[in-house]
Amino acid sequence: xPRNSSQAPVLDHEVAxxxxxxxxxxxxxALDRAGIDDFLIIEDGVGVGGAWHWNTYPGVAVDIPSxxxxxxxxxxxxxxxxxxxxxxxxxxxxxxxxxxxxxxxLRLNTRVTEAHFDETNNFWRLVLADGSELRVRHIVGAxxxxxxxxxxxxxxxxSFAGTTxxxxxxxxxxxxxxxxxxxxxxxxxxxxxxxxxAEEVEHLTVFQRTPIWCMPKFDAPIIAxxxxxxxxxxxxKAGLRAxxxxxxxATFPLAAHFASVLPVAAVGARLARGFLKQQVDDPIVRxxxxxxxxxxxxxxxxxxxxxxxxxxxDVYLETTPIxxxxxxxxxxxxGVHHPIDVLVxxxxxxxxxxxxxxxxxxxxRDGLDLSDWWEKNRYQAYEGASVPGFPNFFTVLGPYGYxxxxxxxxxxxxxxxxxxxxxRARKEQATRVEVTxxxxxxxxxxxxxxxxxQIFFQGTxxxxxxxxxxxxxxxxxxxxxxxxxxxxSAHFDLDDxxxxxx
Numbered sequence: 001x002p003r004n005s006s007q008a009p010v011l012d013h014e015v016a017x018x019x020x021x022x023x024x025x026x027x028x029x030a031l032d033r034a035g036i037d038d039f040l041i042i043e044d045g046v047g048v049g050g051a052w053h054w055n056t057y058p059g060v061a062v063d064i065p066s067x068x069x070x071x072x073x074x075x076x077x078x079x080x081x082x083x084x085x086x087x088x089x090x091x092x093x094x095x096x097x098x099x100x101x102x103x104x105x106l107r108l109n110t111r112v113t114e115a116h117f118d119e120t121n122n123f124w125r126l127v128l129a130d131g132s133e134l135r136v137r138h139i140v141g142a143x144x145x146x147x148x149x150x151x152x153x154x155x156x157x158x159s160f161a162g163t164t165x166x167x168x169x170x171x172x173x174x175x176x177x178x179x180x181x182x183x184x185x186x187x188x189x190x191x192x193x194x195x196x197x198a199e200e201v202e203h204l205t206v207f208q209r210t211p212i213w214c215m216p217k218f219d220a221p222i223i224a225x226x227x228x229x230x231x232x233x234x235x236x237k238a239g240l241r242a243x244x245x246x247x248x249x250a251t252f253p254l255a256a257h258f259a260s261v262l263p264v265a266a267v268g269a270r271l272a273r274g275f276l277k278q279q280v281d282d283p284i285v286r287x288x289x290x291x292x293x294x295x296x297x298x299x300x301x302x303x304x305x306x307x308x309x310x311x312x313x314d315v316y317l318e319t320t321p322i323x324x325x326x327x328x329x330x331x332x333x334x335g336v337h338h339p340i341d342v343l344v345x346x347x348x349x350x351x352x353x354x355x356x357x358x359x360x361x362x363x364x365r366d367g368l369d370l371s372d373w374w375e376k377n378r379y380q381a382y383e384g385a386s387v388p389g390f391p392n393f394f395t396v397l398g399p400y401g402y403x404x405x406x407x408x409x410x411x412x413x414x415x416x417x418x419x420x421x422x423x424r425a426r427k428e429q430a431t432r433v434e435v436t437x438x439x440x441x442x443x444x445x446x447x448x449x450x451x452x453x454q455i456f457f458q459g460t461x462x463x464x465x466x467x468x469x470x471x472x473x474x475x476x477x478x479x480x481x482x483x484x485x486x487x488x489s490a491h492f493d494l495d496d497x498x499x500x501x502x
Contacts, residue, residue: 009121012134015039015422016126018112018360019142021050022093023396023411026071027140029100030415036422040134041102042126044111049093050144052086055189057170059196060086063188063302065218067237067244068406074099075237077230083219083302114361115139117391122431122502124392137431140418141395143359145351152184152347154322161327166345167193176342178202182330184322185346186212188301193346194315195305204315205338207322207330210298210465211291213272215251217302245406249482252404256296257479259455269295279307288319294460298468299404352379352399352470364390374399379476380444383492385417386435394418399476400447409482413489420490421497430499439496450479 015031017024020043031039047053062069066084070076074096080088097103114127118135126134149168151157157164165171167189181201183190186208198204222230230236255264272295280286289307310317320332329339351357354371357379362370368389374380381387384401385394395401396414403410425433451457456468456475468475478485 009118009123009135011123011137013038013040013136015138015140016124016134016136017041017140017142018126019043019050019144019396020045020048020106020108021053021142021144022096022408023050023142023144023414024048024140025093025096025100025102026408026411027142027396027415027418028102028105029071029096030412030419031422032100032102034419034423036419036426037105039105040136041106042110042112042128043106043108046109047090047094048097048106048108049090052089052093054168055086055170056172057167057189057193057196059192060189061192062086062089063299064248064406065244067241068248069408071096071408072241072412075241077237078227079222081219081221083217112360114363115393116363117365117393119365120502122392122500138392138394138422138433141358141362141393141398144397145349145356148349148356148359149345150348152345154184154325156325157345159327160325160329160343162341162343164343164345166347168349174342176200179341180339181205181342181344182207182338182340183344183346184330185348186210187346187348188212188299189348190346191301191303191306193344195303195309198309198312198315201342202314205318205330205340206310206315207318208288209319209321210293210463211289212298213269213291213295213300214276214289214307215268215272215300215302216275217304219302219304245482248406252296252299253481256404256455256477257450257481258453259294259296259458260453265295265455268300272300276307279311281311285310285317288317291464293462293464294455294458296455297461297464298466348467351467352476357399358395362390362393364393375471378472378474379470380440380447382435382440382443382496383417383488384478385414386421386440386497388435388437388440391432391434394421400444400478403478403480403482403485405482405485409486413485416489417492420492420494424494424497425499428499429501431502432498432500434498434500436496436498439493447479451475454479 017027017039020041024041028041045053061083065082066079111129112126113129116125123135123137124139149166163174165174176197177200179201180203182205183194184207254262259265276286309315320334323331323333329337331337358370379399381398384398421433
């Protein structure tokens with residue numbers, strides 16, 4: 001029998017959104033627009049913006065055109081560049097919070113450590129780092145993946161006596177001028193950082209394990225007349241965004257997910273090799289910078305400065321494996337010791353792994369632990385949003401949710417999915433919303449069935465060391481074009497969920 005209102009527990013909020021980056025902001029806006037206004041955004045940091053709050057290293061910028069990297073319903077006309085610097089994305093996050101009146105429903109400097117589902121009353125108990133608890137009907141996990149730094153597994157890394165800094169937690173008090181600096185890693189963060197600090201340091205040694213595909217970046221300042229045109233000319237922002245979206249779609253979703261039928265990756269690889277030859281003078285260095293895996297196996301980078309930086313006499317590319325880090329520097333496996341003053345760890349982030357997916361303990365029905373379940377059963381989630389056994393729990397960046405397009409398209413699509421579920425729950429006065437095992441399993445089978453056409457399973461990714469691959473050898477990206485993802489978020493069968501009352 002349903003409980004009457006006098007027996008029902010008092011909830012602190014209908015929805016808790018864990019994460020104050022763009023995912024959390026986007027979900028909050030969607031909920032508010034749907035009339036679901038009793039929510040709280042919980043953010044670990046002292047400010048909003050997620051990756052753009054935590055990542056402030058020199059040169060940090062968006063890696064796709066700014067016209068795509070924004071909400072479709074809140075487009076800026078005053079980006080300073082085609083690829084906006086990180087500070088502008090941080091400001092954009094703050095503006096969205098204020099423009100959509102979210103500040104009063106935001107709790108900063110608050111970390112969620114555990115979430116436990118109460119099966120009797122159909123609500124979640126959120127345990128916070130200070131020991132307090134919140135009771136909420138639904139949780140939306142909106143923590144993203146580019147926030148938790150991943151330290152390198154190198155012997156002696158803690159023994160270095162100089163200054164150590166990770167790109168994801170940059171210390172702006174660190175003075176690099178006239179210093180011998182080592183950068184470990186050549187991923188997306190390093191591609192932006194290295195040319196930004198090369199002129200400042202005395203000597204820079206870059207330790208590369210795996211070269212990255214680097215493409216020319218069609219970047220330029222957006223001068224005042226162009227910004228004015230975007231602001232005042234009818235259709236200007238929409239047209240430029242459509243062009244940008246097409247470019248983004250071609251350079252990753254189509255290239256990665258349709259590799260068996262479209263030659264996009266092969267054409268891109270030829271262009272990238274030509275760009276590398278044009279940029280790097282020394283043929284030996286050029287060979288070291290040439291990837292031996294297929295374009296698309298890991299996210300390519302875009303820069304007009306990175307490759308040319310290795311032409312400098314004070315920049316050295318080291319590809320011999322690191323044996324250990326000592327108090328005075330780095331020793332490679334050939335016995336060479338590189339003395340340094342500052343150690344920069346550009347070693348990326350925790351992505352599809354325990355401790356980040358999810359970043360806090362989540363226990364659903366019968367005490368089922370989400371992290372353990374994923375480790376035992378492979379990473380999977382219906383439409384990237386829901387997992388059976390975890391009622392009233394949704395994710396923005398769940399397995400097989402993100403297709404590699406603009407992160408904002410993911411946010412808007414997942415927010416639409418979540419809002420549809422919660423709107424129906426309200427209509428039916430349901431207190432429990434849970435995806436059915438049949439729908440979940442069917443979706444997972446469909447995603448796996450599309451693998452043969454993806455670049456990741458064409459036999460060209462050996463040696464890529466791509467974070468796209470999880471511990472199971474899967475790539476939990478959604479093998480779908482962006483238009484399909486958008487359509488399905490608006491039309492998936494709501495009967496794929498069960499709706500019940502306590």
